[in-house]
Amino acid sequence: xxxxxxxxxxxxxxENMIFAFFLGMxxxxxxxxxxxxxxxxxxxxxxxxxxxxxxNFIVEKYILKKGALIWLGESFADVDLSFLxxxxxxxxxxxxxxxxxxxxxxxxxxxxxxxxIFLPLIAVNCAILGASLFMQExxxxxxxxxxxxxxxxGIGWLLAITGIAAIREKLKYSNVxxxxxxxxxxFILTGLMAMAFMGFMGISL
Amino acid sequence: MSNQEKEPMFSAKNxxxxxxxxxxxxxxxxxxxxxxxxxxxxxxLKPAIVMALSVMIVTxxxxxxxxxxxxxxxxxxRIIVQLVVIAxxxxxxxxxxxxxxxxxxxxxxxxxxxxxxxxxxMGRLEAFAMANKPWPSFLDGxxxxxxxxxxxxxxxxxxxxxxxxxLLGYPVLExxxxxxxxxxxxxxxILPPMALIIVGLIIWVQRSRDKSLVEKQ
Numbered sequence: 202x203x204x205x206x207x208x209x210x211x212x213x214x215x216e217n218m219i220f221a222f223f224l225g226m227x228x229x230x231x232x233x234x235x236x237x238x239x240x241x242x243x244x245x246x247x248x249x250x251x252x253x254x255x256x257n258f259i260v261e262k263y264i265l266k267k268g269a270l271i272w273l274g275e276s277f278a279d280v281d282l283s284f285l286x287x288x289x290x291x292x293x294x295x296x297x298x299x300x301x302x303x304x305x306x307x308x309x310x311x312x313x314x315x316x317x318i319f320l321p322l323i324a325v326n327c328a329i330l331g332a333s334l335f336m337q338e339x340x341x342x343x344x345x346x347x348x349x350x351x352x353x354x355g356i357g358w359l360l361a362i363t364g365i366a367a368i369r370e371k372l373k374y375s376n377v378x379x380x381x382x383x384x385x386x387x388f389i390l391t392g393l394m395a396m397a398f399m400g401f402m403g404i405s406l
Numbered sequence: 407m408s409n410q411e412k413e414p415m416f417s418a419k420n421x422x423x424x425x426x427x428x429x430x431x432x433x434x435x436x437x438x439x440x441x442x443x444x445x446x447x448x449x450x451l452k453p454a455i456v457m458a459l460s461v462m463i464v465t466x467x468x469x470x471x472x473x474x475x476x477x478x479x480x481x482x483x484r485i486i487v488q489l490v491v492i493a494x495x496x497x498x499x500x501x502x503x504x505x506x507x508x509x510x511x512x513x514x515x516x517x518x519x520x521x522x523x524x525x526x527x528m529g530r531l532e533a534f535a536m537a538n539k540p541w542p543s544f545l546d547g548x549x550x551x552x553x554x555x556x557x558x559x560x561x562x563x564x565x566x567x568x569x570x571x572x573l574l575g576y577p578v579l580e581x582x583x584x585x586x587x588x589x590x591x592x593x594x595x596i597l598p599p600m601a602l603i604i605v606g607l608i609i610w611v612q613r614s615r616d617k618s619l620v621e622k623q
Contacts, residue, residue: 221598226441227525284501287519288493295486324485327523334516379620380613381606384438388606395599 205349208341212353215404218328219361220395225328229362230387239366241312242323243359247352249301249323250332253294254351255344257333260289290333291324298324328358365391423545427553433526434557435609436619440526445561445601446517451574453513454562456503458555460518462548464495465527469547471495473535488531489522496521526554561604569595 218224232242270277306313332354341347433439447457468491500518503511535543571579571591613619
């Protein structure tokens, strides 16, 4: 239990997808103009992450790892499919994204319209694949840990994008130098926010 | 489209495809694509260069492949097809890096895999390769990869020089003798936030030099 809490807090604050690894930057910069859409996309990302990280964990454990196919029979003990990791992971992610897209379209057309192109683009949101790859690299012990890691990363991403969207809404009233307007100032703001998040570094529970 | 067939390989138009992403239409500073994996690899110059080359190769060749098959890809499943092509290219690059420059491959860790989800590649496939012939698409891919690489190398140059006082591992500042005057390495440039701020500054410089790029609110 303690371990799970540790992973959870760590993935939200210390190893925040955006501020520590710059993952999911494209949609982070492009969809953060208003808090409402940012929240919507954030929730979609959390949802996709909760599903894909444990799913990919299972796939990794029972199909891809060296010797993982042993449940098929003794002769598969030496099969190592880990070079297929990228392709399998991304295929699962793309399929899940499609599913989420259909669900959102059915139950919340307003959100669907405001997210526009960025919903299908979650498939290529680096935060999603990144979380799966980090999950693989850190070798979590069981599905539950992987799931908690996915949830934490998603919430961290949601926090970050909502935060920057709120700042950008206020920014409309300030006097930014012309060439820095829009993208430039957003980059610098993200940098400053990341610096604030670095205050969490080294925390272990 | 049909009159394009008689064009020479490096016509002015094709040449523009190659050079425009380097400046005016840079994928990072103008199109806001591919920032995801860009910034974490720029602490040192060497991984940044390797990353830049890898991305250039993947963009170029996946553009080429998709443009060659664009007429046979059903519209509804094009994203999956594109991802499979990109993933194949990335696996090739990844295996190549592991075989020949293992230490750099270790430093890049998950970020080679993340080239798959680099929005530049998907973005260029959608915006260009799906509607153009293979050769211009290939050039467009190489150009955009190079534009991305250019920013990566600039950022890495400043971060390594100011943060560690070296370039490609060679202790430049020590040789010049700056440390004797009381200069010290700025540890902050090694930390992740500085990468963002440097890109912000690059955008500032670029847009103040070319006013037409300034965003209207």
